Amino acid sequence: MTVTTDAGRKETNASPWAPAILSYGFRPFFFLAALWAGLAMIAWIGQLSGVLTLPIMLDPVSWHAKAFLFGYLSAVLAGFLLTAVPNWTGGAPLKGWPLLGLVLLWLAGRVTDLYTADLPAVVVACVDVSFPLILGAVILREVIAGRNWRNLVVLVLLGLHTLALLLVHLETAGGGYPAQGLGMRLGLATVIGMICLIGGRIIPSFTGNWLLKMGVDARPASPMQRLDKFVLAISLPALGIWVAAPDHIAAAVALTIFAMGHLLRLARWQGHRTAAEPLLAVLHLAYAMVPCGAVLMAISKIPHAPLDTAAAQHLWMAGAIGMMTLAVMIRATLGHTGRRLVAGPGAKMILLAVLVASVTRIVAGIGVGSAGWLYHLSAAAWCTAFFGYALVYGAALFSARRAAVQA
Known part of the structure; x- marks a missing residue:
């Protein structure tokens, strides 16, 4: 069955091997982003109150900031870009097994966020940073295929957000206070930049x-x-x-x-x-x-x-x-x-x-x-x-x- 989207092109509903939740990027990522935003808040309040102790390297405030700015937001950005970019370029959306793989990679990053004290710092950083890198590669492929060059600026901002995440990991490994560090500020600034750019269009x-x-x-x-x-x-x-x-x-x-x-x-x-x-x-x-x-x-x-x-x-x-x-x-x-x-x-x-x-x-x-x-x-x-x-x-x-x- 095909239906016409608001953008005017055809969208194919889920097939037997691609259930509805995996038919478009916004579906799994928006759902998981919302769950993570709520669960991470509960975990942070639990840490502050002394009720919950997590095996993490970060202090509670830095963990809270990272969970929102790079955990929640990375899922929202993935859901938005994997939905918007096909509309911009006229290409087919990522769905089925490839989309599931990306979802599982994001989930792996959230799991490692909860056990950073028990895992090698290099492993944690590689798992965490690989998600936005692969997402960026998927988006870049679509932009190039559709010759939609004006949206490269969105990819640049995503790249800066990925750099910010890497800086947070480096600051954590160095024993700093990432909540007030360069990485968090750069991550926040890039998202504000996305709101200014994309919000100014929509x-x-x-x-x-x-x-x-x-x-x-x-x-x-x-x-x-x-x-x-x-x-x-x-x-x-x-x-x-x-x-x-x-x-x-x-x-x-x-x-x-x-x-x-x-x-x-x-x-x-x-x-x-x-x-x-x-x-x-x-x-x-x-x-x-x-x-x-x-x-x-x-x-x-x-x-x-x-x-x-x-x-x-x-x-x-x-x-x-x-x-x-x-x-x-x-x-x-x-x-x-x-x-x-x-x-x-x-x-x-x-x-x-x-x-x-x-x-x-x-x-x-x-x-x-x-x-x-x-x-x-x-x-x-x-x-x-x-x-x-x-x-x-x-x-x-x-x-x-x-x-x-x-x-």
Whole structure:
């Protein structure tokens, strides 16, 4: 059976040797990413409370950061790229046994994350880094075959993210504190760069399509105009300065300029008109957390600032990244499984939970009074959001695609 995707090309449903869960990259990777995000949070809280002791080399904070930034996000990136790139290039998606092999390699990386103290550091690093390397090779093959050269920049960012992961392993082997190390900052900066690049394409496009459907005359600025290219151009050195010298005054200035550019960019996308559709409005909100997070990080460098740097960074990590990835995961799941692109009760609950998780984590970092209950609330909301995604959309991910419906 074949069905027409939103991109207008034919998609073949699962065959007997390729069950539905292995018919498209987003299916296994989004499901496993959501489970890992929740389980890793529980494991981290268990470590902090002394209830759980893991045989790991990293300190709990660094393990927590790595589990999200390189464990969860590597699965989300794989699911997104293995789904989007075939649409960009017109090629066939990776499925069946090759997709299963990639999934098992990602799972191997998560297992080694839990036993780093019992395994040789070289083995742990090789297993962990091999996943994004092979993913990159698969994506590069598709880009070359489809001559889709403009998307090579996404591959460059993936390469930098892989380099960041390698740096984290080197910092761990050297006995450092990777949570505040070069590798984590580079990894975070590359993902923020992906949000700026890919979000800048899809958010105005989705918004324009929805406004047209609603009969609203206003339209967002078209993607990738001169202003967009200029803002992206200054974003590279701004993020680079922060990665290289996060405590220098130049980093605070660079982040402020970065924030101003992206706020101006966002203001042109008609986000204030999307409140009636949460699946769309949340994309604008998540993107807004990119410049807002940059401002908070600049403020956190001021002596006697009201919040710490870790709290400021969480507006990027839990807010911009957590909310953006969940919103994209929900949209992709609905669209690619033949369901209507509207936010049902489950989607609203998921998106509200991740918003609560990010906001309460920031407020806890202000340090007013006892923040212990806010940390617990943030963790509980986080688990609710990601386990909620697996629960609400798990059946769709494991089932064959429905016939196309009107969104």
